[in-house]
Amino acid sequence: MPVATDPKAKFAEYAHPEVLVSVEWLAENLQNPDVVIVESDEDVLLYEVGHIPGSVKIDWHVDLNDPVTRNYIDGEAFKALMERSGISRDTTIVVYGDKSNWWAAYALWVFKLFGHADVRLLDGGRQAWIESGKGLTREVADLQMGSYPIVERDDKTIRAFRDDVLKHFGNPLLDIRSPQEYSGERTHMPDYPQEGALRGGHIPTAVSVPWARAVNEDQTFKTREDLDAIYLGEKGLAADQSVIAYCRIGERSSHSWFVLKYLLGFENVRNYDGSWTEWGNLVGVPIHKGEDAGEVPVLKN
């Protein structure tokens, strides 16, 4: 039986109200056998410090990335991960995490590569839960193994590779890194020097919308009206356009991907997970420096 949508009025304004849940909704569904709560953080030990009762940890480095190829795990490994996390194909997954749900949104995006139907985010993430005073636990729940099919990862619908980006010129590109990374002043994100690139700047024609513009100070998503004003009003995007978003390694851009896809209803939006750590180091591709977007480049074969 499908798990009911959180009826919160704020969510009803979004294109897909069913993809968000509030702290209150989650508290009422802690015991719901059709719901599995997943914590996904930047800091791999935060779950051990304390987590939402009954939740399981899925870490992007350790669980979602293939250890050898720079890619995500395959269908077989995903089946094993889902089953040991107590998730079946029809389970409702609620993901939450630190840093305004960066990594939670990233995990959600990877779950969608495998076509998992019902994945939701906890609005406000780990911080919202903590601030509600509902409490964390260190107890790791005894899970019943899930039953999951081997699903082939779909790398076409919501994922873009560098060749897709080269073919995409003329359509909107969204750069969601910091303004300094966008202009080329920095080759890495503030505080993240180990994920640098040889060149600083952005993919020509990309517009800059730092990811954090989509969230309030309390880490919850901004309202539909506020998001429309930024992405449609200020940046001039339209929901029927084909959009590719990128950042540095694809995690902050999966957060913006989530906003465009589910909160604003963009049908055709992809995340370029190679992002600047690939493009900024790639032989033979153009970049643009400075605060302006730059022109569509003339590509040589």
Place this chain on the structure above:
Amino acid sequence: MTQSIDENAAELSKDFSEASVRERLEFLLEFSENLPELPSRYADHPDLLERVEECQSPVYLFVEVDRNVVRTFFSAPAESPTTRGFAGILSSLLDGRSVADVLSFSDDYPDTLGLAEAVSPLRLRGMRAMLFRLKRQVLEKQSDTIS
């Protein structure tokens, strides 16, 4: 301190690498929780501390060298337990050791703990960076003492 730094380090890397991945995380969490608080002379003067830029979370360190003995001080927020754990390991091994012991301590030590599997190689780079900066401070302060 009865054990030499090498014995201590070897024992710790044995404990870590022989444990399961989940246990390694538990050990790391213990180090995180046991990281000594900053003494007030540093807690009240964050400007004295050096930021470890290579770490994703804000972590600061400071080294004192007094009559050939190295004292290490770290500060990292509770929301960054992995970083605190790295600092705790280094503090437990290096605090109170001689300058020579600290300077000859292997730069590759973080790789011997089996943590790459548990926390990922990228995150582990933060611990190497802490060790590098700590040793550099010891070198600088040792020469200050001599001059």
